[in-house]
Amino acid sequence: MVQSIVRNAVRGGSTADPDVLSAQYALRYFASYLVRPKGQRLYIPQGMQQISKALSDRLACDVLELNASVWRVSPPEEGCYGLEVEMPSNGITTFRASHVVFAIPVPGIAELAPWFPAWKLDAIEKVQTNPTVTLAIVLDSASKANWDYIFLITAADAHFNTVLQTRASADQVPSQRERTHFNCYLSADPETAAPGDDAATTSAWLEAFFRILPDARGRVLGTRLARWPRCFAYPAPGREKVLDQVQAPVDSAHLAGDFTSVTAGSHGALQEDGRAVREMLQASARS
Numbered sequence: 001m002v003q004s005i006v007r008n009a010v011r012g013g014s015t016a017d018p019d020v021l022s023a024q025y026a027l028r029y030f031a032s033y034l035v036r037p038k039g040q041r042l043y044i045p046q047g048m049q050q051i052s053k054a055l056s057d058r059l060a061c062d063v064l065e066l067n068a069s070v071w072r073v074s075p076p077e078e079g080c081y082g083l084e085v086e087m088p089s090n091g092i093t094t095f096r097a098s099h100v101v102f103a104i105p106v107p108g109i110a111e112l113a114p115w116f117p118a119w120k121l122d123a124i125e126k127v128q129t130n131p132t133v134t135l136a137i138v139l140d141s142a143s144k145a146n147w148d149y150i151f152l153i154t155a156a157d158a159h160f161n162t163v164l165q166t167r168a169s170a171d172q173v174p175s176q177r178e179r180t181h182f183n184c185y186l187s188a189d190p191e192t193a194a195p196g197d198d199a200a201t202t203s204a205w206l207e208a209f210f211r212i213l214p215d216a217r218g219r220v221l222g223t224r225l226a227r228w229p230r231c232f233a234y235p236a237p238g239r240e241k242v243l244d245q246v247q248a249p250v251d252s253a254h255l256a257g258d259f260t261s262v263t264a265g266s267h268g269a270l271q272e273d274g275r276a277v278r279e280m281l282q283a284s285a286r287s
């Protein structure tokens with residue numbers, strides 16, 4: 001039973017089974033649940049994309065185009081890559097660029113640049129990603145002050161691994177706002193992460209949730225199920241051996257994201273942009 005509690009806590013947080021993680025990495029997740037640092041596990045009500053939007057708001061309006069999709073990156077000709085981009089403002093447009101940064105989830109890179117050399121394609125294929133399924137549940141928590149103390153529940157026999165109470169700020173007292181947010185997580189289960197019957201999954205998960213928190217029944221204000229097929233490039237065994245090759249640029253094509261970082265996750269991804277920028281500045285200084 002103790003093993004199952006630890007396994008579920010690690011899997012729900014890190015997205016990987018403890019068997020394929022270093023003890024240090026796995027226990028860091030477990031320890032974070034016990035220590036519960038004040039600023040951790042806070043959520044941004046409008047989503048993680050608010051960080052990118054806030055950064056882009058600080059730039060001149062013609063520097064960034066948000067919500068654009070890149071369909072193809074062609075190999076360089078006369079020092080320039082060709083990018084086929086679908087832009088909200090301009091439809092499908094082809095750009096030429098002397099440097100390209102691939103900052104997309106790792107499984108998409110070989111689709112965009114199948115012409116990368118074999119050493120690079122081999123290295124990025126060795127980066128493991130796991131899927132995650134989440135169900136966000138909003139409850140009416142009027143007069144439910146006892147729920148304020150719940151942080152993490154590991155669900156040994158449920159459809160999901162863990163349930164976390166997420167808050168937008170460390171000082172928030174959910175029962176005073178009469179809304180409590182719980183998030184159920186299931187990781188490393190490709191079958192559930194594949195497209196499926198969302199209503200049926202939501203109702204099965206809600207029943208499992210009510211078995212854990214019976215007095216939540218009748219208080220559900222809203223739910224949102226999300227299936228994330230490429231959630232997290234976790235540091236699987238052997239990743240450190242290919243990390244140099246995963247990070248290395250191919251001519252002026254650079255790679256940056258959680259999959260090129262030592263630690264993985266958003267903290268890893270947010271450090272990798274600096275490495276890619278340094279690479280480009282050094283290349284420009286040499287030319």
Ligand SMILES: Cc1cc2nc3c(=O)[nH]c(=O)nc-3n(C[C@H](O)[C@H](O)[C@H](O)COP(=O)(O)OP(=O)(O)OC[C@H]3O[C@@H](n4cnc5c(N)ncnc54)[C@H](O)[C@@H]3O)c2cc1C
Pocket residue numbers: 068069070071103104105108132134228231232233256257258259264265266267268269
């Ligand atoms: C449910 C869930 C919970 C998580 N919890 C945590 C956590 O608690 N702590 C933590 O550290 N990490 C967590 N993560 C992982 C974290 O979100 C990722 O590690 C991080 O977002 C990776 O950042 P990135 O910049 O490498 O890639 P992403 O954030 O995936 O950004 C890549 C961007 O590229 C865009 N894109 C993809 N293909 C194209 C294309 N062809 N053209 C244009 N754009 C494209 C995507 O839309 C996306 O916006 C969680 C992830 C999920 C799904």
